[in-house]
Amino acid sequence: MVELEKQPCYVQLDEYLVSYDELILGTLKLGSITNLEGVRVKWLLLWLKLDEIKVDLPPNDNIYLQFGLVNKKVDVHQFQTIHSCSSRHLWMFKIGAQSVG
Known part of the structure; x- marks a missing residue:
């Protein structure tokens, strides 16, 4: 369990906007985090629940x-x-400001 600030968090990773809730839950396994709750990814125009994060071993x-x-x-x-x-409000403002230039 990870507990963040008292508000949702938005972070830009590569081409994806990721949203973290105040509370994040998941199951840690060797090479992965499964059963994730509290993390969503904006893909195209949809917000989808991030289900799993994996890495290659090695x-x-x-x-x-x-x-x-x-x-x-x-x-x-x-x-x-x-x-x-x-x-979210700050992120939307930054995108709007960048497109004005």
Whole structure:
């Protein structure tokens, strides 16, 4: 169990916007986290529940995200940097400000 701040958190990872609830639950296994609750991924225009995170054993440079019927490979370097949490409102504002330029 991981408990975050008292508000949802939005983080941009590569091409995906990821939303974390205040409370995140999951089952840790060798090479994976399964039964995830509290994490969603915006894919195309849909918010899908992140079901599982896997890595290859022995580890390489990829992390695999499973959400719905979608399996995506993400470069491990996306997770080596700590990303700041922002509220949805702040994230929407940043996107709007970038598109104005």
